[in-house]
Amino acid sequence: MGLTVDWATDWLKLSAKAMEEHRVELIELDRAIGDSDHGENMDRGFQAVLQKLDEAPPETPGAALKAAAMALMSKVGGAAGPLYGTAYLRAATSLGDATEIDAETLAAALAAARDGVVARGKAELGDKTMIDAWTPAVDAAQKAAAGGADPVGVLEAAAEAAETGAMATDPLVARKGRASYLGERSAGHRDPGAASTALLLRAAAAAAAGSAAETGTDAV
Amino acid sequence: MGLTVDWATDWLKLSAKAMEEHRVELIELDRAIGDSDHGENMDRGFQAVLQKLDEAPPETPGAALKAAAMALMSKVGGAAGPLYGTAYLRAATSLGDATEIDAETLAAALAAARDGVVARGKAELGDKTMIDAWTPAVDAAQKAAAGGADPVGVLEAAAEAAETGAMATDPLVARKGRASYLGERSAGHRDPGAASTALLLRAAAAAAAGSAAETGTDAV
Amino acid sequence: MKKLINDPRSVVDESVEGFGMAHADLVDVHTDPIFVVRKGAPVAGKVALVSGGGSGHEPLHAGFVGHGMLDAAVPGAVFTSPTPDQIIPATAAVDSGAGVIHIVKNYTGDVLNFETAAEMAQAEGISVRSVLVNDDVAVEDSLYTAGRRGVGGTVLVEKIAGAAAERGDSLEAVAGVAEGVVRNVRTMGVALSGCTVPHAGVPSFELAEDEIEIGIGIHGEPGRHRIAMEGADAITSRLLDPVLEDLGIKAGEEVLLFVNGMGGTPLSELYIVYRRAAQILAERGAKVERSLVGNYVTSLEMQGCSISVLRLDDELTALWDAPVHTPALRWGM
Amino acid sequence: MKKLINDPRSVVDESVEGFGMAHADLVDVHTDPIFVVRKGAPVAGKVALVSGGGSGHEPLHAGFVGHGMLDAAVPGAVFTSPTPDQIIPATAAVDSGAGVIHIVKNYTGDVLNFETAAEMAQAEGISVRSVLVNDDVAVEDSLYTAGRRGVGGTVLVEKIAGAAAERGDSLEAVAGVAEGVVRNVRTMGVALSGCTVPHAGVPSFELAEDEIEIGIGIHGEPGRHRIAMEGADAITSRLLDPVLEDLGIKAGEEVLLFVNGMGGTPLSELYIVYRRAAQILAERGAKVERSLVGNYVTSLEMQGCSISVLRLDDELTALWDAPVHTPALRWGM
Numbered sequence A, B: 001m002g003l004t005v006d007w008a009t010d011w012l013k014l015s016a017k018a019m020e021e022h023r024v025e026l027i028e029l030d031r032a033i034g035d036s037d038h039g040e041n042m043d044r045g046f047q048a049v050l051q052k053l054d055e056a057p058p059e060t061p062g063a064a065l066k067a068a069a070m071a072l073m074s075k076v077g078g079a080a081g082p083l084y085g086t087a088y089l090r091a092a093t094s095l096g097d098a099t100e101i102d103a104e105t106l107a108a109a110l111a112a113a114r115d116g117v118v119a120r121g122k123a124e125l126g127d128k129t130m131i132d133a134w135t136p137a138v139d140a141a142q143k144a145a146a147g148g149a150d151p152v153g154v155l156e157a158a159a160e161a162a163e164t165g166a167m168a169t170d171p172l173v174a175r176k177g178r179a180s181y182l183g184e185r186s187a188g189h190r191d192p193g194a195a196s197t198a199l200l201l202r203a204a205a206a207a208a209a210g211s212a213a214e215t216g217t218d219a220v
Numbered sequence C, D: 001m002k003k004l005i006n007d008p009r010s011v012v013d014e015s016v017e018g019f020g021m022a023h024a025d026l027v028d029v030h031t032d033p034i035f036v037v038r039k040g041a042p043v044a045g046k047v048a049l050v051s052g053g054g055s056g057h058e059p060l061h062a063g064f065v066g067h068g069m070l071d072a073a074v075p076g077a078v079f080t081s082p083t084p085d086q087i088i089p090a091t092a093a094v095d096s097g098a099g100v101i102h103i104v105k106n107y108t109g110d111v112l113n114f115e116t117a118a119e120m121a122q123a124e125g126i127s128v129r130s131v132l133v134n135d136d137v138a139v140e141d142s143l144y145t146a147g148r149r150g151v152g153g154t155v156l157v158e159k160i161a162g163a164a165a166e167r168g169d170s171l172e173a174v175a176g177v178a179e180g181v182v183r184n185v186r187t188m189g190v191a192l193s194g195c196t197v198p199h200a201g202v203p204s205f206e207l208a209e210d211e212i213e214i215g216i217g218i219h220g221e222p223g224r225h226r227i228a229m230e231g232a233d234a235i236t237s238r239l240l241d242p243v244l245e246d247l248g249i250k251a252g253e254e255v256l257l258f259v260n261g262m263g264g265t266p267l268s269e270l271y272i273v274y275r276r277a278a279q280i281l282a283e284r285g286a287k288v289e290r291s292l293v294g295n296y297v298t299s300l301e302m303q304g305c306s307i308s309v310l311r312l313d314d315e316l317t318a319l320w321d322a323p324v325h326t327p328a329l330r331w332g333m
């Protein structure tokens, strides 16, 4: 069975929870090589997403992600706001009006999201940005989908790859975003945007696993 | 034998040395209940006194103290500048053109100095100001002179009384000067001006003892 | 202590020198003794205003030298009132024959040094009138202190008396205007941190993370009492209530509201205080006709602020609005 | 962290509200979304200037809204660029039909948000031109960074472009003037301490008693490198030399010298830096024709400063001198 709008809203709710719980951690990461606001901005943004979902419950996964995109765009600010806003908007566009999403569609939506971030931010792999979480995640998702995994499996693979990708930013020297001003001094710290991307994709996987459990589908 | 201009210049030189050596201590006392400048101001002022003595060596004790008064008045600033300036000026006036000072004259000059501080600052005994060092010092000096002490003895008595008086300011609540703004919180700290007065009178005694030793007079 | 200075002993000289270079169109800086005079002073026929005090309160006083405000400023060492040998030539340099007003913040040192200087200037034939500023409500005006301190309100006295002098008022009239401001302005301040006098090298006092000093002066000295940290709105009430109480501000009255930074507090926080102060005044029915927000009477890099309220009438408002052109306060020209 | 605030999340709202109350004669404050517009905007026939960015740099930008400078300012959260849903209505509110210039400091977040807003405003029929400020010489302008940051020079761009707009220049002409300023201004900064973002609650970085950060931006981020504390004169050379190098200032050229405080450094220290900077310029034969000293582009309560040099020509000088009337910069009216 594919993922429905319930998964999408669960994902966004778990994302909001994750941003709230990891707010201080993301601030701390940003404090080291940026300006101490990433956790605060993401938390504020996802609170706005929750409010938007409450005001007008979406009918499709695409509609849910589009609502999230608008809320993030208008409430996060900084670099992450337009980047995540674009990511969610491109994912929403990629999903279209579909009410159920299969593994391939899901992987394609993640790729569209990533491509949106690249289109806006022009970062390449290894620049020590959220792309370093997105790109391995997309690769892993596509591989899983091609290998016949179900949506839960696709998201599990994406989340794990994003986490590994985020950790792999630690030794890198930033070449995009605020951390790039630090030059060599940016090495030795995890990129906050890569860390938040990993958290968001982990939330996506958890939401899928939860939906799957509810509807009685085996998550594995 | 009475005190000469050599004593007066020695006194001022030893005073300058004392202010330099106790600069930090006086700043610390003033930091607790004032504005952290007393040691700095006195040090700067007495350096100016030294320069003045250098430029135009005085001929009489009165002239030395008058030169000191002018230097203190123009270089110390704050409350202490005009107060000490007046004190030294009044003492100088009291000494007149005398080239040798006996015990009685000396005690009278100290009283004149003290009266000058009172005239300018209107402080009473117990207000936690330099008067709490000056007044016991003047009393002790007058008593010693009346009892037949020589100038060295007079100054020894004055210095000791000033030191006791300064210590006695510790528990007092200030009622004049900057420390008075602290109200009850001024208790438990020594008054910086009383402390500097004690140092200056100790320098006077040391200068006298030194002169006495040099001229072969017994200091006791 | 970390400061953008070269040597603690040259701080005032170098700072005033830089000030003179940056504002060479407005002021002349005299050295040894050090004082700052308005370009072109003395202004023929005009009563001159001279103020001064310890350094460390910048822009006070030198920043207020210029058209419509001070004719001369006399900076002492940091937190140390200047000496007569600076005040006397500054006074002489700006006297046009119409007389000179000394605006003196009420501290023993300032009073004594200006008193001496005034006496000696008088002896040289200059008419000098002194006006004492004592706007700090934190200090009870009792026999048991040196009287109320002069703090933030000083800048209002200087601006308004300066405008009176500029329009040609006589010595007595300018002094009367200045005294009118003093009677109608009250101030109270708070510190969130101490400050470090360069030659002392250690902070004037240490506050725990959750402590603030209420009723501070402007010399880094501790305040009247120490309390637990509170929100900006609560602190604003603590400062403003006694000010309004003491002034006896009634509904319908017009006031100037001045939120002054002590030097190390961001402007954004001063506006948070201003917001609540204006609300409180509105709740009491008072009308905030004029306002001033910024770092005007500081204590080096101290964090904190003071709130001043000046009761306005039409004349004071007009004098406040009159053109002024100084390094730190400028409008209408 | 001790701040004069009520709640870290309401800092910007309350501060801007207070700002609006204090300067009700000059600005209108819009809430939800939050932005500040010049009273009476749009000004018929005039090109409008809009700037914005994260809060925490006060008085930048809102303090520069008014006659002869900005028509609107859009404050984001602290150190967070504002969002398109603020920038778009601010842009619409001030457009008289003559078009709008977005003055954007070069940071990824600011660029992306203003870019989106400009696109959408264009779609609504407003002519928008963006000018990117990137004056920080600390960041090498290479492929390996997001390019030079916009820092202190921003205030000079806003003042001078604002004067061009006020005299009636066209959209292209105002943009050209602004870009001319950007080409001719360079800046470099130093921090003696970090600053504390309210919601973070801990300092952006910690420096030992004998360390300073050279080449900082204005967001409390660490600088390019950390060095041992030095005297003000030595630090001034460290900041000014690369600025002059990069600008290629030659003997005989005229410049504006701007010493900007980061928020927590006393004005007196800024003048000590100004003194040495002016001396260095004089030694090189450059003429300091105009100067600005004060806290204009800050990082909350950070201690430190930046030095900007703008190469002047007759037109830039005339535009600099043109009347301006904003809460934080005012002359000629």
Ligand SMILES: Nc1ncnc2c1ncn2[C@@H]1O[C@H](COP(=O)(O)OP(=O)(O)O)[C@@H](O)[C@H]1O
Pocket (backbone or CB within 6 Å): A030, A034, A035, A037, A038, A041, A077, A078, A079, A080, A081, A083, A117, A120, A121, A122, A123, A128, A129, A130, A131, A176, A177, A178, A191, A192, A193, A194, D079, D080, D081, D108, D109, D110
């Ligand atoms: N050009 C870019 N492309 C992709 N991601 C970027 C880019 N610039 C910044 N980022 C991401 O944004 C994160 C910072 O977000 P945030 O702190 O919210 O914004 P800001 O840097 O404006 O304060 C970085 O950790 C990085 O992952």
Ligand SMILES: Nc1ncnc2c1ncn2[C@@H]1O[C@H](COP(=O)(O)OP(=O)(O)O)[C@@H](O)[C@H]1O
Pocket (backbone or CB within 6 Å): B030, B034, B035, B037, B038, B041, B077, B078, B079, B080, B081, B083, B117, B120, B121, B122, B123, B128, B129, B130, B131, B176, B177, B178, B191, B192, B193, B194, C079, C080, C081, C108, C109, C110
């Ligand atoms: N009215 C006064 N009468 C006598 N002594 C005073 C008076 N006011 C202050 N003092 C003395 O001056 C000392 C402070 O001197 P100083 O720190 O140099 O000046 P300031 O208080 O102006 O900073 C006090 O400790 C006190 O002894």
Ligand SMILES: [Mg+2]
Pocket (backbone or CB within 6 Å): A030, A034, A035, A036, A037, A038, A078, A178
């Ligand atoms: Mg950030």
Ligand SMILES: [Mg+2]
Pocket (backbone or CB within 6 Å): B030, B034, B035, B036, B037, B038, B078, B178
């Ligand atoms: Mg003192």
Ligand SMILES: [Mg+2]
Pocket (backbone or CB within 6 Å): B035, B037, B078, B079, C054, C079, C080, C081, C109
């Ligand atoms: Mg003092």
Ligand SMILES: [Mg+2]
Pocket (backbone or CB within 6 Å): A035, A037, A078, A079, D054, D079, D080, D081, D109
């Ligand atoms: Mg940011």
